[in-house]
Amino acid sequence: MPDPGAVGPELLASALIEVARESGTSVSAVYLLQPDEPVLQLAVLGGVPWEISMPWARVGLTTPSPVSDAVRERRLVWVSGQEELARRYPRLALVVPYRFTLAAAPITTGADAWGGLVLQWPASHPPRPSPREREGIAGACHRLGLLLRKAADGGQRIRPATEPVMLPPLRRRIAGPAEAQAAVDFAERLPGGSCSLDVDGRITFLSTEAAELLGVGIPELLGAKPWEALRWLADPTAEDSYRAAMLSRETVSFIALRPPDRWLSFSLVPDASGISVRIAPTHSAHAHAPATSPTGARPPTSPATGRATTLYHMMHLAATLTEAVGVRDVVEQVADQLLPAFGAAALALMTAEDGRLRITGYRGYTAELMERFDAAPLTSDTPAVHALTTGVPAFFATFDELKRAYPPADLQDAMGAWAFLPLITSGRPVGSLVLAYEQPHHFPPEERAVLTSTAGLIAQALDRARLYDTKHQLAHNLQEGLLPHTLPRVAGLDVAARYLPATRGMDVGGDFYDLIRLGPTTAAAAIGDVQGHNVNAAALMGQVRTAVHATAGAAPDEVLARTNRLVTDLDPDLFTSCLYVHLDLGAHTACLASAGHPPPLLRQPDGRTEPLPLPPGLLLGIEADTDYASTEIPLPPGSVLALYTDGLVEAPGIDIEDAVDDLAGALARADASGPQAMDAVAESLVQHARRSAPRGDDIALLLIHPTTPSSSHT
16 A cells, blocks of 8 residues: 555655766666565666666665665675675675676664665776775765655655656756757768667667668667567577666677678767667678567567676576575565566465465456466366466467456456466476467467476475475464563553564574563562573573563562573573563652663653663673672653663664663653553564564563553553
8 A cells, every 4th residue: 555654756756867967877776675675676767777686676774785785784885896795795706707896885863774875886996995984984874864854854755656756867967959860970971880879779870881881771770678579689698788888888799690691880988878889891700690580670669688698687587586595585586587587467376275275375367367267176176276287388479369268257357368388396386477468479488398397396495395395384383482472461561562583484582571460469570581593592581481480479680580590500501681670660760770781771751761781790600609789760650661672772783782872762752651662662662673673683672661550551
């Protein structure tokens, strides 16, 4: 659903144009953090076609890439040349084997992270940024951050669209009509052929001799991409040379055979506005003619996708699938790469479960339509089930073809062509993949072979992802089983708790919290964090919780001392931080003791909020005979005591004390009035942490709000 409080990224376009002019970059882009998932979305792009950038439209924060590293670690990432790119980002270097220099920097304001700025220079750029460039990049990120902050503060957060806002080409100057004709005359007088491509690779100018060398009239070529209009240029070399020129901003040359026997040389000279192409006759004694049909023009509106584009997306898909973790990752990667690679409009990924074909993920279809097709019995006579049960792909260029093969079929998706591909791994079917096209689409043998092979890669990734999801769910269930399902009702207290795991796979976090009712007017609260993310950490967390329960009611320093002796005797090679609080609601006081835990926050009834400077104490499990100190504080009705683990405040590049102060400010601004107020406050603090920086650790949060018994909530 569109967000009524959001505006488009067009507001950033003029600022990015200014950045590109000042820095002399060949490519510039702004990525924005999605508010509801750890993903960077390409929002504004200049200097390179959208088609080339499609594979990086969405970048996960944990994905190894310059922009995700820059945002996650809050630092400038500088990559100089292909060798350094291959060493640091091998997947990116595999798919983009061109020479260039790249910088990525985080866009932030204070503790808030908004996204990342990506700048690219030609390969001739010096290998390291100058102090002036560093200052310029920092200033650009600051200006972009202020724009984003201002929009958000005004209630209109800037959200990226499905496709980025494209910046106009940066031309050195604009020619008038008379000068334009003079330029044409100049090109016509030059020996050989002259041709101009825009940044998308379409022919915008062609000299008479160039048309004669290519063997096609000027009107048939204007507006077309050469490798789509000329069958003998459909070899990936031509399109790949265009990509190399656009990304490296270096002159690129190649030789091609115009059938039957005429060799032509092409020299591509790029700049920000496009590419100038010089075409000349040549000869090649060692090359041989590619297996293509005789020369002829293909209509510029042909839906065929360039072979280089397809290979580009397929290489990227193969590389990304090796890093996809869960089923959702696989669906996203397949949709991001497969649809643009083959010009499809929609896809559905299905898996066999309990005798039915379940919709696992989709793109381009509506949820209502997917619900109608979900859970089809494996005995039903449908092309998707048939592809799964027989292992044979099916291709239908039109609905009439589909109807002839499956007479009961009804046209429900308003599409014009379909490919039904079995997903088979190790000889075992795991599901089906449906690709749909808006218009009738003829599937040549080569495309059918590539689609079938790609389905095999997807099947392997999907099988791994389903295993991961199963293990992850088991780990999640184990984690939940070790945490309290509900907190006890305590008269005079409004409490709220949050736990957000940040771990993946079978890793289990060691964060915990607890609220223990001791008597009519007394209670105890505890929060802690066991070192590590594994089953051992979770097991120790359960033992620490049990020890705290067993000793709850004693003085806080004694509770920690006894728990510490138990942890030390267990000798788990893991350390634990813990904060224990004894609450006396009748006396309106709290007594606290800390074992190396982050300081709690106390918000007074008037809204003043500050961290409590408790004696830190030694972590549990280091020294058996450790003493801890108790600190008593007033805790009047209307105050809020916030206990949390370090995942709520720790982030790369942020000073921990600044982060704690920033969290205190967020607690002070939160609305703590009304019923169930603490739930709303807890949610606002979690959202604040997510917005301020990407988190790499679990988060546990426990809020304690003394009220009068008649107004308490749980």
